[in-house]
Amino acid sequence: MMNLQKKKLYTLLALVALFVILFICNMLLSPYHMRIINLVGINIALVVSLNLTNGFCGVFSLGHAGFMAVGAYVAAILSLPLVKKAIILPELPKWLGSVELSFLPSLIIGGLVAAICALIIGYPVLRLRGHYLAVATLGFLVVIQVVITQLQDFTRGARGINGLTQYTNTWWVWIFTCITIYVVWRIINSAYGRGMMAIREDDLAAEAMGVNLTKYRLLAFCVGAFFAGIGGALWAHLITVVTPLSFSYDRTFSLVVMSVIGGMSSITGGVVGASLMTLVPELLRNLEVGITVGGISIPPLYGISQIVLSVVLIIVIIVRPKGIVGSREFSWNLFKKKKWNTMNQMEN
């Protein structure tokens, strides 16, 4: 085993390296590529927080996009400059219409409101098990969509709120991503995390051992929702538009795909899944507008990226039901172990 000090040092170095690379990317790459890198970061945070609920605690939720929507709309309304607010959302109640917060408080309030929603929804719904829970959370997503579309005064309905300030940049995204990973990592390595995993394995046994099911499930659900809310808010201020369709069923689905393909009950799995499944569809997007490869022009294939995504998902579930990474985690010991093995073999 490597000692803790050394591991901490390596982690710190890796973080520094990450931000140096991001800094260089930021200077060299085009805004289009930077946007993809930022989306990767946001998706990593979303999937890792989804993994806390779905993977570690076994609360199979399909409502993540709903919490994103809550966070995004709350933050958008709060951070919208007063001048624009008067034009775009003239019907807002006074106390909300005369408020303009800076980005960080908007983000945090967005996340908190999402977490409160999770608390209200979760308290009754988390008593359900397995796929009943999945469907109930999907129902929650539909309810959120309908409410957003109907609450014209606050959300402008189906037209959505546009013209948000593009606050989100590489630093916001990746610092948020790192914080998410750190928090989730701390939770799963605490007594709470072990309780959650016990619930996932066998809720009856866990309850018999004194794990408070409702409390632990709610905790996982609310923490997941909190990060989903912030993620949604960051996403909104990156794209600068929020509409009800931005957080539809498709988004929940693509997050679940990332989570399942990477490995549901692993942070590393979340990171791998999110990165892969953000980059690959981006490449496939070219097919949807039609490209020419080696003189052969391929006509635009609408929906092809979704088709590839779903086929990949089905194959992964059949062939590798635990995802690419499975439930393993990245650790600095991986490097150490290898050396130790080779040395062992040399001695033999």
Added chain:
Amino acid sequence: MDSTYLLQQIVNGIGLGSIYALVAIGFSITYSILRLINFAHGDILMIGSYCALFIFLSGKVPLVVGLLLAMGFAALIGMLVERIAYRPLRTASEESMLITSIALSILIENLGILTVSAQPRKFVFPEVFAKNHELAGVTFNNMTILTVGVAVLLMILLTFFVKNTRLGTAMRACSENIGVARLMGIDINIVVAIAFAIGSALAAVAGIMLGGQYGRIDPLMGFIPGLKAFVAAVIGGIGSIPGAVLGGYLLGLFEILLVGFLPIEYTGYRDAFVFILLILVLLLRPNGILGSAEGRKV
């Protein structure tokens, strides 16, 4: 409140309920055997309606033959889907099957967009069906009569099939306990394939009726009716065929009456109410109205 108005809403509700009931039966059958919530079921409905549209457009076959052809085609697709995606997962967890069915749903929808384009199409039914009747102040057209008639007929046939045939008995045995059924020499694969075929054929009928009532169809048309039919199946008691029928009609009536009697500014919330109802039912009576409690092995 005007009683004619109420009666009119009830007639409309029964029309919509028939469609939900047909789709809910498919959900219920596959759930009772495999413990699978088949989200792709709504998309089979879409395939059925497109298939019927193309058959009717070619214009050479009588209505009944077209209906049967569409049912047959949907049944084939249903069996194909089961063979390719669900059979390898027979022993997998419920969540794995659920995710697969979502993936299949997205796959079918996008294949639809790719092949028949996302543009909604006009669904043409022979003129006769648009003809209105009036009875005691309530208007309804031949389409509603056809929908309710076909739905009831199919449900009677299905009940007969499940109660009185060898295959139906095998199906009931499988939903009781699939492992023991297999030990008794029942070929599980055939039973499951037949279950998917029946569910898909009924969904195709529902799709055609939906197309006939709304007059237009598109590749994403199956998603919301599919979800609502699932809600109907849960309300009635998932796994029970009479429960699915009851749930379908109850949900249809609930939805139409809600829209008919709520002030106009709340009608947009219709889908939200349906899902709030679902959550309430799940909490108060998780096994539905006619469902039997599922024992939990420790």
